[in-house]
Amino acid sequence: MREAEARRLEALRIVEALNRPPQERFGLVTALAADLFKTPLALVSLTEIEGSSPLSTPAVAANSPPQAWTLSAEALGMGPNALLVVEDAATDRRFATDPLVTGAAHIRFYAGVVLTTRDGRTLGTLCVIDTKPRRRPTPAKLDRLKMLARIVVDELELARAHRLASEKQRLLELTESVSGVGHWRIEVGAGDVGWSDMVYTIHGVSREDFEPDLRNSLALYHPDDRSKLTACVREAVAAKGSFEAQLRINRPDGEIRDVISRGVCELDEHGEATAVFGVFQDITDQTRILNAIKRSERRYKLLADNMSDVVTRIRLDGGSGYISPTIERLLGYRPEEMTGRSAQDFVHQDDRSQILAIFGQMAQGLEQKTLQHRAIHKDGRTVWVETSFRLVRDEQDQPLEIVAVIRDATDRKALEDATIAARDEAREQAQRAATAERMAGLGHWRLEVATRSVTWSEQMYQIYGLDPALPLDLDALLAMTHPDDQAESSQRLHRALTTGQPTMEAVFRLIRADGQLRDITGNMLVQKDADGQVIAVVGTMSDVTEQQHAQAALAQSEARYRLLAENASDLIMHSDVKGQVTYVSPSILPTTGYAPEALVGTNILDWIAPEDVPGVQAAVAKQFKSRGAEPPIAVEYRVRHKDGRELWLEARPTLAFDPETGAITGITDVVRDIS
Structure with a gap:
């Protein structure tokens, strides 16, 4: 018993119905139930840990302790989808001493259906109550009470599915706002582009002022990176795989930002790429830190407005003996138009085999069966209906005919489809959030x-x-x-x-x-x-x-290089490709009398005797021509000491290259005093 109670309470937590105001959600259902049974009270009761908590209820329940609701508790004890009818609680030994029966509430009649999820877990009851004894309602009315109970459960499950989808979306947004990682999506066929708020922020644009189509998006990237990004996406789509690329974007405010974009293809049921989903992260700060070190050394709602049930008597061979006039509201046919035709003639061809199978089972003695299926309206459209078949026996207890109650289930079917879609959306959001986390x-x-x-x-x-x-x-x-x-x-x-x-x-x-x-x-x-x-x-x-670890290693390497350069007796000098000095070691001071700051920012040729400049230019030109393939040659030239005397220096100019791109960044030289 405790295990069953625990499972039921877990189901309540799943639909999140405890401690939530139900009037707006179930008020119309309870009003419809009370009107249908002509009772003064109808309510939805969802049981909490201590007993029953009446929801959508008038004052009768408000002053009653939860543990007094033994009527609903008795129904719950009967199991999933159970129906409990008490014609006079005062004469029923199970309830005769209950405070709600003996007290001011004066409950006598009770009819309740156990609210049950599709996987068999019970949530509570939907019941109608009267202060006067009443005879048991007809089966048709009790079937309607069961249908209203299913509507309550469907609404709870739909609300949960929508909440889950919303939670996953909020989680994705929260993850982005906390981590600075955005997500994007490109439709392969249409080329439609979708950005999260964080992606707009990283690009320095707003959702109101910027349309992120392929052309506009690509224009924000550094000209040298546009072809790279295009190639990455095309190759990923072709291979139905993924990509990762480090890129630069030129924000409208003129700032250049370093970003990492990672993408993975979404495939349809045929294995074809339909979209590319990815994450986008601004790594400018990390890149700046790593680049700084490298420079020093070389980073729901479904409710029915009316009940339009159709009652029909069907012979065991499928022929109709009687059809109620409400059939015209449901399928557009008058009863006389359907006389002489079999019931399956008005059923969608894909569902006829199920109807015929039920007829066969009932001819063999099956007592009752409910089926949701498609019917064909007079105008040709499809109408979803729910039909409850019940076997009628003759005086010899042999199957005689079938009474079928048919009700419009179009809205309910739409609700079920919406619930499935909402669940799928929640699952997809969860998968995207997990994918984004793994990729980032x-x-x-x-x-x-x-x-x-x-x-x-x-x-x-x-x-x-x-x-x-x-x-x-x-x-x-x-x-x-x-x-x-x-x-x-x-x-x-x-x-x-x-x-x-x-x-x-x-x-x-x-x-x-x-x-x-x-x-x-x-x-x-x-x-x-x-x-x-x-x-x-x-x-x-x-x-x-x-x-x-990488930053620490780079910092150690930079420190070692600086120690070497600042303590070498020879001059260590670096200039850019135009000859402008960017670094000079401290040994320049004892050699020439000038501090390093005097040379940094000047052109090296301005310090060399004019007669010796052509020789230096020739040695450097040879290095550029061979792109450093030939060994550097020694070249001698004269400079003036700060005190005016002439010095002879020997240099071996060597090209410096960017280790990542291979581009020439300047000239490095080790200069010795040979005076």
């Missing part, structure tokens, strides 16, 4: 303040090196932070909980489950309720170990 190497997490429970994305398990099957424990996770960083990490979390202020780009060390020490950067934001109280903390994490 970024994980997200959420801490519920009230319960201290932690939930996080798949990428977080990768960062921490944990098995996704293991439960998450907040204290255990905090303990994985390096001991020297634990106090500061705890202080950041405490500040977020007490002040509500975000934490951005915090760096700390993590000891993974496998013992590896990793460098992590993280961001943290809080979520508040309507009263301004912090209810959750959300954040992102990224493993930057390799980036940190």
